[in-house]
Amino acid sequence: MSLKSYSRQRAIHVMLVYTGGCNGCDIEIVNAVLSPKIDIEQYKVFLTWNPREADVLVVTGPVTYHNKEPLLKIYNDIPDPKLVIAAGSCALMGGVYKNIYGDIPSEEIEGPVENIIPVDAKVPGCAVRPQDILAGLISVLPNLLNSD
Amino acid sequence: MVNITILYSIIIAILTLLVCFIIGMFLPGVEKKYVHARIQQRIGPPVTSVGIMAPIKFAFKENLDPRSPAPGLYKALPFISFLCILLVLLFITPQMYSVELLSSIIAIVGLLKVEEIAYVFMGALSKSVMSLSMKFPDLVKGASHTDTIRSHIEDISSKRSLRMISYGSFPLYLALFVPVVCSGSLYIGDIIKYQQVHGPFIFTTQGILAAFVFFIGYVILLNESPFNIIEAESDVIQGPYMEYMAKYRSVIYLTKGLLMFTLSALFTIFFLGISLNIFSWNILVFIIVSLLFTLFMGIFSAFTPVFTNRQFLPVVLLTTLIGVLAIVIGILI
Amino acid sequence: MIEEKIPNPNGELIETEISMGTVHPAALEPYRVRFFVEDEIIQEAEITIGVNHRGVERIMEGLPVEKANALTEKICGICSNSHTWNSVLTAEKGLNIDIPERANYIRVIMGELERLHSHLLYLAHGCEVLGHETFSMRIFYIRETVMDLLHMIGGNRVQYGVSIIGGVRPRCELNEMRIQKVESGLDELEKNIVNFSERFTSDPIVNSRIEGVGYLPPKQARKLAVTGPSLRACGFNYDLRTEMPQYDDFDFNIISLDTCDVKANLLMRVLESFESIKIIRQAIKNLPKGPIADRNWEMFDCDFIKSYIEVPRGICYHSFALEDGRVRGSVIRTPSMANIAAMQYAAIGNHITDGQLCIVQCDPCFTCTDRAFEIIEL
Numbered sequence: 001m002s003l004k005s006y007s008r009q010r011a012i013h014v015m016l017v018y019t020g021g022c023n024g025c026d027i028e029i030v031n032a033v034l035s036p037k038i039d040i041e042q043y044k045v046f047l048t049w050n051p052r053e054a055d056v057l058v059v060t061g062p063v064t065y066h067n068k069e070p071l072l073k074i075y076n077d078i079p080d081p082k083l084v085i086a087a088g089s090c091a092l093m094g095g096v097y098k099n100i101y102g103d104i105p106s107e108e109i110e111g112p113v114e115n116i117i118p119v120d121a122k123v124p125g126c127a128v129r130p131q132d133i134l135a136g137l138i139s140v141l142p143n144l145l146n147s148d
Numbered sequence: 149m150v151n152i153t154i155l156y157s158i159i160i161a162i163l164t165l166l167v168c169f170i171i172g173m174f175l176p177g178v179e180k181k182y183v184h185a186r187i188q189q190r191i192g193p194p195v196t197s198v199g200i201m202a203p204i205k206f207a208f209k210e211n212l213d214p215r216s217p218a219p220g221l222y223k224a225l226p227f228i229s230f231l232c233i234l235l236v237l238l239f240i241t242p243q244m245y246s247v248e249l250l251s252s253i254i255a256i257v258g259l260l261k262v263e264e265i266a267y268v269f270m271g272a273l274s275k276s277v278m279s280l281s282m283k284f285p286d287l288v289k290g291a292s293h294t295d296t297i298r299s300h301i302e303d304i305s306s307k308r309s310l311r312m313i314s315y316g317s318f319p320l321y322l323a324l325f326v327p328v329v330c331s332g333s334l335y336i337g338d339i340i341k342y343q344q345v346h347g348p349f350i351f352t353t354q355g356i357l358a359a360f361v362f363f364i365g366y367v368i369l370l371n372e373s374p375f376n377i378i379e380a381e382s383d384v385i386q387g388p389y390m391e392y393m394a395k396y397r398s399v400i401y402l403t404k405g406l407l408m409f410t411l412s413a414l415f416t417i418f419f420l421g422i423s424l425n426i427f428s429w430n431i432l433v434f435i436i437v438s439l440l441f442t443l444f445m446g447i448f449s450a451f452t453p454v455f456t457n458r459q460f461l462p463v464v465l466l467t468t469l470i471g472v473l474a475i476v477i478g479i480l481i
Numbered sequence: 482m483i484e485e486k487i488p489n490p491n492g493e494l495i496e497t498e499i500s501m502g503t504v505h506p507a508a509l510e511p512y513r514v515r516f517f518v519e520d521e522i523i524q525e526a527e528i529t530i531g532v533n534h535r536g537v538e539r540i541m542e543g544l545p546v547e548k549a550n551a552l553t554e555k556i557c558g559i560c561s562n563s564h565t566w567n568s569v570l571t572a573e574k575g576l577n578i579d580i581p582e583r584a585n586y587i588r589v590i591m592g593e594l595e596r597l598h599s600h601l602l603y604l605a606h607g608c609e610v611l612g613h614e615t616f617s618m619r620i621f622y623i624r625e626t627v628m629d630l631l632h633m634i635g636g637n638r639v640q641y642g643v644s645i646i647g648g649v650r651p652r653c654e655l656n657e658m659r660i661q662k663v664e665s666g667l668d669e670l671e672k673n674i675v676n677f678s679e680r681f682t683s684d685p686i687v688n689s690r691i692e693g694v695g696y697l698p699p700k701q702a703r704k705l706a707v708t709g710p711s712l713r714a715c716g717f718n719y720d721l722r723t724e725m726p727q728y729d730d731f732d733f734n735i736i737s738l739d740t741c742d743v744k745a746n747l748l749m750r751v752l753e754s755f756e757s758i759k760i761i762r763q764a765i766k767n768l769p770k771g772p773i774a775d776r777n778w779e780m781f782d783c784d785f786i787k788s789y790i791e792v793p794r795g796i797c798y799h800s801f802a803l804e805d806g807r808v809r810g811s812v813i814r815t816p817s818m819a820n821i822a823a824m825q826y827a828a829i830g831n832h833i834t835d836g837q838l839c840i841v842q843c844d845p846c847f848t849c850t851d852r853a854f855e856i857i858e859l
Contacts, residue, residue: 003204004208006201007201007202007204007205007208008205008208010194010196010197010201010205011197011198011201011202011205013202017504018504018509018510018511018533019511019533020511020532020533020534020535020848020851021533021558021848022555022556022557022558022561022848023509023510023557023558023559023846023848024557024558024559024561024639024640025558025639026509026510026558027509027558027559027602027639028638028639030509031621034605034609034617034618034621035618035621035622035624035625036188036189036190036618036621036622037621037622037625039185039190039191039192041185041190041191041192041193042190042191042192042193044193044194044197044201046193046197049278049381049385049386049504049505049506050276050278050385050386050389050390051277051278052214052276052390052391052392052393052397053386053393053397055205061533062535064532064533064534064535066284066285066503066511066531066532067503067511067532067533069282069283070282070283070284070503070504073277073281073282073283074277074504077212077277079209079210079211079212079393079394080209080210081209081210095555096540096552096555097535097536097537097540097555108534108535108536109535126555126639126640127558127637127638127639127640129638184614184615187615188614188615188618188619189618189619189622190618278504278505279499279500279501280500282502282503282504284500284502284503284513284529284532286500286513286515286529291515291527291529292515292517292525292527293498293517293525296496296497296498296517297496297497297498298497298498298500299497299498299499301499301501303497303499304499304518304521304833307521308521373612373614374612374686376612377834380612380834381506381507381612382506382507382610382611382612382834382837382838383499383501383507383833383834383836383837385505385506450614450615451615451684451686452613452686453608453611453612453613453686453687453690454611454612454690454834455690456690456832456834456835457521457832458689458832459686459689459690
C-alpha cells in the first residue's frame with residue numbers, strides 16, 4: 001500500500017450537510033461522532049464543518065429549494081478526491097416528502113440528492129443508524145483510497 | 149579547521165531541527181488520544197492520525213483556488229508562520245549561541261509576534277462559503293437593516309486576533325523576561341550559563357510564578373480551548389484557517405505540532421537551564437517537558453468552555469499581574 | 482441586570498452584519514441568522530426560517546386519517562412521538578373514542594421518555610455551543626440509556642411514535658421484562674443525571690460563562706407568548722400538563738426559575754428530567770391491566786377539531802376536520818414558532834460568541850416549525 005492511500009485511510013474528515021430533513025438523521029450522525037458509545041474517532045473518522053478540510057460529504061434530507069445552491073457550493077468547495085454519502089430515505093429518494101403535489105412537479109423539493117450532485121454511497125433508513133453510516137463509508141472507501 | 153567546525157555545526161543544527169520536528173508531530177495526537185479522549189471516556193483516534201497522517205493526506209489532495217481577495221499572500225502566510233517557528237527553534241540550538249544577535253530573547257519574541265500577526269492577515273483575507281457567500285434570499289422586502297456593511301465570519305476572527313496581539317500574548321513574554329531580569333543578560337547562552345552556576349530558575353519563587361504565567365501564555369499562543377476565541381466553533385467555525393486546503397492545510401497542521409514543541413523547549417531552556425543538544429541525554433528532558441505541557445494543556449482545555457472577552461480579560465489581567473510580580477521579585481533579589 | 486432591552490432603531494449604530502447559516506456547526510438545523518453587530522456586541526438579530534419547508538400539512542390533506550397520523554411522525558426527529566400523540570388525540574376527540582387506561586399509561590411513559598431524551602439533547606447541544614466538549618460527551622453518554630429504552634419500546638431510535646387511533650401499537654406492549662428494563666434504566670439515568678448536575682452547578686468557570694447571558698425579561702416573555710420550559714425559566718409557573726386529562730393520575734411538580742438567563746434554562750431541563758423520571762416511576766408502578774387498544778370505533782365526518790398538548794418544547798397544537806375518513810384542512814403549530822421572537826430578543830446585548838447560545842437556549846426546532854413558504858424573486 002502506498003503512502004498516499006495509507007495516509008488517507010488513517011485520517012478521514014467527514015462533513016455533514018443537512019438539507020431539510022426531519023432532523024432525526026442529523027442528530028443520529030452527529031451523535032455517532034460525538035457520543036462515547038459509538039465514538040467514530042476510534043475508526044480514524046473525524047467530523048469537520050469546513051468544506052476545505054473534508055474528504056467525505058454526508059448529505060441528509062430531501063434537498064429543498066433553498067438548500068440546493070448551498071449544497072452545490074459546498075460540494076464544489078471540497079477539493080478532490082471526495083466522496084458523497086446520501087444518508088436516510090429522504091436523501092435517497094425524497095422519502096415521504098417527494099410526492100408532495102402528486103403528479104404536479106414540485107417546486108419545493110428538488111428531489112433526491114442524486115439529482116444535484118453525484119452520489120457514491122446510499123445509506124438507507126429512517127432514521128439511519130450510526131453503524132450504517134460507518135458501514136456505508138467503509139464500502140466506498142476504496143474509491144477514495146485509490147483515486148489520484 | 150574553522151570551515152569544518154562550521155560545517156559540523158550546520159549539520160548538527162539541521163539534525164536537531166529534524167528531530168524536534170518529528171517529536172512535534174506526535175504531540176497533537178498525544179493530546180487528542182491520551183488526554184481528551186481519556187477524559188471523555190472513549191477510545192479516541194490513533195496517535196499518528198492527527199499530527200502525522202492528516203498532514204500527509206492533505207499534501208496529496210488537489211488544490212483549488214481559495215476564495216480570497218489576495219490568493220498569493222493568503223497562500224504564503226502559513227509558510228511564513230512555519231518559517232518563523234522553525235527559525236525560533238534554530239536560534240535556540242547551542243550551535244547558534246555564538247551568533248549573539250540572533251540567539252537573544254528579542255529575536256525570539258519578534259518572530260513569535262510575526263506568527264501572531266499572520267492570523268490577522270489570514271482572517272482578513274479569507275472569504276469562506278460558510279457565511280455570507282452561501283446563497284440565501286436575505287435582502288428582501290421586510291428584512292431589517294438592508295443597507296449595512298456585510299462581513300464574513302472570518303472578519304470578526306481577524307479583529308479578535310488583532311486584540312490578541314495587543315494584550316493576549318502578554319503572559320508569555322512577561323514570563324520569558326523573568327530569567328532575563330534574573331541573569332541580567334538578553335542572550336540565551338548567558339542565561340543557560342547563569343542557571344548552570346546558580347541552579348535552575350524553576351526552583352526560585354519568581355521562577356514558579358513565571359512558570360505558571362508561561363503556561364497560560366503557552367495555551368493562549370496555541371489558540372487551544374479555552375482561549376480559542378479566534379477559532380471558536382460556535383461562531384467563526386475555524387476562523388483564519390477556513391480557506392486553506394491541500395498542502396497549505398498540511399503546513400498548518402505541522403505548524404501546530406512544531407509550535408507546541410518549540411514553546412516547551414523555550415521553557416526548558418529558560419527555566420531549567422538545559423541546552424538543546426540531541427546527542428546527550430538532555431533531549432529526554434525536552435521530550436518529557438513537552439509531554440507534560442501537552443498533558444496539562446489537554447486537561448485544562450477539556451474542562452473549560454470557550455472564554456469570551458468577559459472571562460478572557462480578567463484571566464489575562466491576573467496572569468499579567470503575576471508576571472509583573474515575578475519580575476519585581478527577580479529585580480529585588 | 483438590564484431590565485428592558487430596546488432593539489436599536491434603524492441605522493446609525495450598527496457597524497456590520499454577520500450572517501450564519503444555512504449550514505453552521507452550532508445549529509443542528511438549516512436556518513439563517515443575521516446578527517447586527519457593534520464592537521462584537523449584538524444589537525439586533527434576525528432569524529429567517531423556511532429553508533426546510535416540506536409541506537407536511539399539504540401532504541396530509543386528503544390522506545386517510547390513520548396514514549396522516551403516521552405521517553406526523555416525520556415532522557420532527559426529536560419530538561416524533563408527541564406529534565403522533567397529538568394527531569391521534571385530535572382524531573379521538575372528534576370521533577369520541579375512549580382509549581383503555583393501559584394505553585394511556587403507555588403513551589404517558591413514552592411521552593416522558595421523549596421529554597428526557599429531548600432535554601438531554603438540549604443540554605448536550607448547549608454544552609457543545611458553550612465549547613465544553615467533555616460535558617457534551619458526558620450527556621450524550623447518559624442519553625444513550627434513554628435511546629435504548631425508546632428503541633426497546635418503540636422499535637426505532639428516532640421515529641418511535643407509539644399511538645394509533647384507539648390505543649397504542651401492539652408492538653409497544655409493556656411486559657414484565659420491559660418494565661424491569663425501564664426501571665433499571667431509570668435508576669441508572671437518575672444516578673448519572675444527579676452526578677452530572679452536581680458537577681455542572683459547582684463548576685465556577687462554566688457558571689461565569691452562562692450567568693446573565695441571554696437575559697429575557699419576564700414582561701417581554703409574556704408579551705412574546707413564549708411557551709414551554711423557556712417560559713418557566715422566566716418565572717411563570719405554567720405547564721399544560723396540569724390541565725391535560727391524560728396526566729390526571731400522576732403527581733408531579735412544576736418547576737419554575739426566575740433568573741431568566743441561559744443558566745436558568747439549562748437548570749430547568751435538569752430539574753424537569755427528575756420530574757419526568759418521577760412520572761414514569763408512578764406509571765410503571767400503577768400500570769393497569771387490560772387491552773392496549775380499542776378497535777371498536779366508527780368513522781364519521783366531523784368539523785374542525787382542536788387539540789393542545791404539552792410537548793418537551795412547549796405547547797403543540799394540531800387541528801383538522803374529517804371527511805369520509807380523510808383529513809381536511811390540517812393545521813399544525815409547534816412551540817418553536819412562538820419562541821423564535823424570544824431567541825431574537827435574548828441575543829441582544831450579548832457577545833457574538835454567545836449569539837448562538839442565546840438561540841439554543843430556547844430549544845429551537847426549526848424543522849418542526851417550517852410551515853409557511855414563499856418563493857421570492859430577488
